[in-house]
Amino acid sequence: MAGPTNTQFSVAVHVLTYLAGMPHDAVSSDQLAGSTGTNAVYVRRVLGRLRDAGVVVSRPGPGGGWQLEHAPAEITLGDVWRVVQEGSTIFGLHAVEPACPVGASIAATLTELDTRLTQSVEAELDRTTVADVMPVGALPEARAAAARA
Amino acid sequence: MAGPTNTQFSVAVHVLTYLAGMPHDAVSSDQLAGSTGTNAVYVRRVLGRLRDAGVVVSRPGPGGGWQLEHAPAEITLGDVWRVVQEGSTIFGLHAVEPACPVGASIAATLTELDTRLTQSVEAELDRTTVADVMPVGALPEARAAAARA
DNA sequence: TAATTCGTAGTCGACATGATGACGATTAAA
DNA sequence: TTTAATCGTCATCATGTCGACTACGAATTA
Numbered sequence: 001m002a003g004p005t006n007t008q009f010s011v012a013v014h015v016l017t018y019l020a021g022m023p024h025d026a027v028s029s030d031q032l033a034g035s036t037g038t039n040a041v042y043v044r045r046v047l048g049r050l051r052d053a054g055v056v057v058s059r060p061g062p063g064g065g066w067q068l069e070h071a072p073a074e075i076t077l078g079d080v081w082r083v084v085q086e087g088s089t090i091f092g093l094h095a096v097e098p099a100c101p102v103g104a105s106i107a108a109t110l111t112e113l114d115t116r117l118t119q120s121v122e123a124e125l126d127r128t129t130v131a132d133v134m135p136v137g138a139l140p141e142a143r144a145a146a147a148r149a
Numbered sequence: 150m151a152g153p154t155n156t157q158f159s160v161a162v163h164v165l166t167y168l169a170g171m172p173h174d175a176v177s178s179d180q181l182a183g184s185t186g187t188n189a190v191y192v193r194r195v196l197g198r199l200r201d202a203g204v205v206v207s208r209p210g211p212g213g214g215w216q217l218e219h220a221p222a223e224i225t226l227g228d229v230w231r232v233v234q235e236g237s238t239i240f241g242l243h244a245v246e247p248a249c250p251v252g253a254s255i256a257a258t259l260t261e262l263d264t265r266l267t268q269s270v271e272a273e274l275d276r277t278t279v280a281d282v283m284p285v286g287a288l289p290e291a292r293a294a295a296a297r298a
Numbered sequence: 299t300a301a302t303t304c305g306t307a308g309t310c311g312a313c314a315t316g317a318t319g320a321c322g323a324t325t326a327a328a
Numbered sequence: 329t330t331t332a333a334t335c336g337t338c339a340t341c342a343t344g345t346c347g348a349c350t351a352c353g354a355a356t357t358a
Contacts, residue, residue, distance in 0.1 A: 210325030
């Protein structure tokens with residue numbers, strides 16, 4: 001039983017970490033796609049939502065690209081999760097007939113349970129920031145900048 | 150962004166709750182499929198794993214079917230989750246090149262994070278049992294039997 | 299004006315999920 | 329012993345999602 005095939009969260013964290021390592025330059029979608037082993041359109045789709053959420057900014061034209069809007073230590077993985085996985089649930093719910101008492105009871109319980117699980121997951125993710133994911137030792141200047149902010 | 154389409158956990162909980170309501174009779178896959186709005190083969194696949202885990206028993210032949218192996222109050226949803234979602238992860242991981250320091254750091258962090266999230270989710274699920282999902286007021290005899298065991 | 303980059307729509311293949319049909323093995327009951 | 333019900337499992341199919349890819353327009357800078 002394979003896990004989820006949705007890699008948007010994983011790619012988002014990768015890209016944000018990359019941007020955290022280049023605090024002074026805008027990075028193009030093509031460059032980020034190369035770094036993550038995906039493609040530019042996909043990167044733009046993921047980053048587009050993060051831009052709408054105020055996590056990154058984008059600039060078109062030559063020398064344009066993407067940059068973090070905030071310091072890496074101020075972006076939690078919970079923030080990223082909420083943006084990227086918006087509206088998704090931890091487990092799926094099969095269709096139930098409203099007439100079935102068992103089905104109705106289960107639907108209510110599982111829905112409430114999923115809410116609790118989501119909160120639990122987000123709380124755990126909020127304990128880690130983008131700065132925590134940056135490679136130790138590499139890019140000392142970037143780490144210093146992250147710490148300063 | 151749709152959630153997971155995997156309904157096995159949801160169907161498993163539904164079926165177990167149904168069985169908890171019929172403590173004296175074996176229930177056929179066909180009947181359970183009708184109750185869950187799925188089909189018999191699918192029910193057998195899900196219940197087959199739960200039987201291997203010692204949660205339910207099956208008997209072939211006329212009058213055969215499925216029954217709970219333990220009292221509903223002794224089966225936590227965490228037990229069901231561990232059986233049904235075995236090997237799955239909370240979030241997907243995109244492929245990373247081992248040569249990339251950012252990628253390696255991220256892979257390690259996310260893998261460890263996923264372990265923590267899984268534990269967190271299972272702990273939350275362990276707080277609810279099949280008996281807790283049974284409809285209140287309905288099937289008083291079954292609830293009494295669940296309480297006795 | 300030319301070049302670069304984002305924004306977005308559309309299409310495509312790969313893959314997972316469930317539904318369905320088929321058929322043999324097992325078991326209870328007539 | 330025969331019959332019917334049921335599980336066990338395989339194969340196949342339809343559907344939906346995900347992500348790659350192409351294409352083209354808009355925005356911006358040099």
